[in-house]
Amino acid sequence: MSQNSAATPLRVPKVSMRRRARRSVTRHWTLYLLLMVPLVHVAIFKYVPMANAVIAFKDYNIIKGVWGSDWVGLRNFQQIFGNPVFWQLVKNTFLLSFYAVIASFPVPIILALALNEIRQGIFKRTVQMVTYAPYFISTVVVVSMTIMILSPQTGLVSHVTGFFGVDKADLLADADYFRHIYVWSDIWQTAGYSAVIYLAALSAVDPSLYEAARVDGATRLQKIWHVDLPSIMPVAVIILVLAVGNIMAIGFEKAFLLQNPMNLSASEIIATYVYKTGLINADFSQATAIGLLNSVVNLALLVFVNFVAKRLTGSGVWS
Amino acid sequence: MFLFCTYLLLCTFLAVVLLPLLNIVASSFSDPIAVSSGRVLFWPFDFSLRGYEVALSSPQIVTGFLNSLFYTLVGTLISVSLTIALAYPLSRKSLFGRGPVMAVVIFTMLFSGGLIPTYLVVQELGMINTRLALIIPQAIGVWQVVIASTYFRTMIPDELYEAAQLDGCGDLRFLWKVALPLAKPMIAVVALMYAITQWNSYFDALLYLKDADLYPIQLVLRNILILNTTPGGMTDASQMLERQQLADLLKYSLIVIASVPVLLIYPFVARYFTKGIMIGAIKG
Numbered sequence: 140m141s142q143n144s145a146a147t148p149l150r151v152p153k154v155s156m157r158r159r160a161r162r163s164v165t166r167h168w169t170l171y172l173l174l175m176v177p178l179v180h181v182a183i184f185k186y187v188p189m190a191n192a193v194i195a196f197k198d199y200n201i202i203k204g205v206w207g208s209d210w211v212g213l214r215n216f217q218q219i220f221g222n223p224v225f226w227q228l229v230k231n232t233f234l235l236s237f238y239a240v241i242a243s244f245p246v247p248i249i250l251a252l253a254l255n256e257i258r259q260g261i262f263k264r265t266v267q268m269v270t271y272a273p274y275f276i277s278t279v280v281v282v283s284m285t286i287m288i289l290s291p292q293t294g295l296v297s298h299v300t301g302f303f304g305v306d307k308a309d310l311l312a313d314a315d316y317f318r319h320i321y322v323w324s325d326i327w328q329t330a331g332y333s334a335v336i337y338l339a340a341l342s343a344v345d346p347s348l349y350e351a352a353r354v355d356g357a358t359r360l361q362k363i364w365h366v367d368l369p370s371i372m373p374v375a376v377i378i379l380v381l382a383v384g385n386i387m388a389i390g391f392e393k394a395f396l397l398q399n400p401m402n403l404s405a406s407e408i409i410a411t412y413v414y415k416t417g418l419i420n421a422d423f424s425q426a427t428a429i430g431l432l433n434s435v436v437n438l439a440l441l442v443f444v445n446f447v448a449k450r451l452t453g454s455g456v457w458s
Numbered sequence: 459m460f461l462f463c464t465y466l467l468l469c470t471f472l473a474v475v476l477l478p479l480l481n482i483v484a485s486s487f488s489d490p491i492a493v494s495s496g497r498v499l500f501w502p503f504d505f506s507l508r509g510y511e512v513a514l515s516s517p518q519i520v521t522g523f524l525n526s527l528f529y530t531l532v533g534t535l536i537s538v539s540l541t542i543a544l545a546y547p548l549s550r551k552s553l554f555g556r557g558p559v560m561a562v563v564i565f566t567m568l569f570s571g572g573l574i575p576t577y578l579v580v581q582e583l584g585m586i587n588t589r590l591a592l593i594i595p596q597a598i599g600v601w602q603v604v605i606a607s608t609y610f611r612t613m614i615p616d617e618l619y620e621a622a623q624l625d626g627c628g629d630l631r632f633l634w635k636v637a638l639p640l641a642k643p644m645i646a647v648v649a650l651m652y653a654i655t656q657w658n659s660y661f662d663a664l665l666y667l668k669d670a671d672l673y674p675i676q677l678v679l680r681n682i683l684i685l686n687t688t689p690g691g692m693t694d695a696s697q698m699l700e701r702q703q704l705a706d707l708l709k710y711s712l713i714v715i716a717s718v719p720v721l722l723i724y725p726f727v728a729r730y731f732t733k734g735i736m737i738g739a740i741k742g
Binding site for chain 1: 460461464465467468471472474475476477478479481482485494499540541543544546547548550552553554555559562563566568569570571572573574575576577578579583594595596597598628629630633654657658659660661665676677679680683684709710713716717720721724727728
């Protein structure tokens with residue numbers, strides 16, 4: 140299409156475009172009809188909320204509704220920036236997310252490299268099946284298990300620490316431990332799943348590279364370093380870039396479940412605060428403003444990170 | 459030496475993942491007194507089914523389980539239908555305007571109005587505190603649409619469309635008679651993804667439901683385990699101590715009950731999910 144339009148006068152493609160549209164509609168009208176249902180769904184549940192986000196600039200009043208409420212300009216945002224709690228939230232969100240990204244990046248790579256080294260067999264299959272399984276367990280169950288296992292009276296961890304003569308402590312009630320518990324239980328849950336992606340990349344490595352490495356007398360470690368790692372690098376970069384791009388979008392579900400009054404100074408993140416401000420304290424405008432701020436920052440991060448990825452690898456994560 | 463270290467490393471991975479799971483399952487099959495005094499490690503101590511008896515005699519837990527089954531079955535059916543209705547037209551190259559439509563859909567993955575604005579929409583539609591609130595608002599997953607669309611586009615050759623068209627087969631009949639049967643593996647992946655997400659989610663229920671009769675099992679689990687509320691059906695345990703011990707035991711068996719459906723289909727899931735990741739990885 141674009142090649143044609145470069146060679147012919149400007150008016151021609153415009154007309155042919157309209158004709159193309161009309162022909163497509165008459166020929167595929169059933170498909171357009173089919174498309175309507177999910178598109179209406181997307182419009183109602185994704186795009187109407189985006190429009191509703193204007194209440195961030197209003198003083199939302201249930202009786203007046205979204206469009207009838209009074210405009211207040213940037214008052215909600217001024218309140219947010221003037222609130223010391225907000226900066227604590229930003230810090231908690233960022234630290235938790237950043238820690239999660241950094242700590243959970245190398246583990247699946249190590250697992251995949253190790254699995255790739257051993258022969259196909261029952262042991263390999265067992266390790267894969269078992270490490271993959273926690274991914275399908277719900278967040279509620281994982282958090283419940285974490286609580287049970289860390290329980291000072293009956294938990295598994297108290298057995299182990301007791302064995303080494305360490306005092307029993309309630310780690311969940313300690314704000315200092317919250318981030319470790321969150322991140323490492325996350326790694327426990329997702330490492331096996333993430334390793335699958337790397338394993339697929341490793342299985343696609345050209346066998347002649349291994350052959351060449353063997354002829355050159357490379358040890359197995361050298362083979363991993365010079366053949367395996369470079370082969371999975373592009374995948375690893377994309378995964379890391381995506382993770383960094385989503386750093387401010389860290390999920391509500393798990394932090395909320397692991398929260399208790401004792402660890403709140405570390406566990407209160409933007410998402411949990413939005414939930415409490417909005418639905419418990421019913422301050423819709425304030426909560427929307429914080430959420431909107433977070434979404435915008437996150438979108439900017441994603442666009443920026445995609446730009447960097449394009450520069451680094453020659454192809455963006457999307458487009 | 460190198461091989462030994464590799465095996466050692468893998469055994470560590472295996473142990474770290476498996477032992478906590480074993481501990482939970484073993485505890486759930488143990489005697490309440492043994493559990494409370496922390497004597498269970500990785501094998502049931504004084505084997506007993508007391509925990510499951512208590513769990514299954516609690517109406518709250520049984521209702522939650524049945525609710526979750528309902529949400530998962532109906533939700534998956536609706537989600538898969540909507541996903542195909544969106545993905546199939548978008549996979550047809552001759553469809554005018556598919557590029558912009560795809561962009562409109564993908565954009566929702568990058569930016570959202572947020573929690574409260576979405577809540578307002580659900581409220582406006584009168585879905586608060588109804589079963590619909592858990593099924594409809596989150597019905598379409600963008601990632602699943604990308605997977606389905608990519609599959610239709612790459613696995614069904616253009617010649618097939620042309621041949622069908624010459625034979626006078628319309629678009630919808632082609633979808634029903636040719637494309638869907640050919641896309642069975644993809645539909646399985648997408649359905650499993652939706653089913654597991656639906657079964658495991660608790661947040662929408664927390665957000666939209668007030669009536670405890672509508673709660674899915676995950677929310678029941680959260681209330682019992684994390685908020686430490688005791689369910690009904692334990693009135694037969696008269697003594698305080700015994701009741702506390704049973705409450706402890708119940709938590710373990712409840713964790714197992716809430717995970718059983720997912721673990722039952724896990725062998726299929728493991729195989730199909732790997733495929734699904736790969737389909738999704740082919741860039742459009």
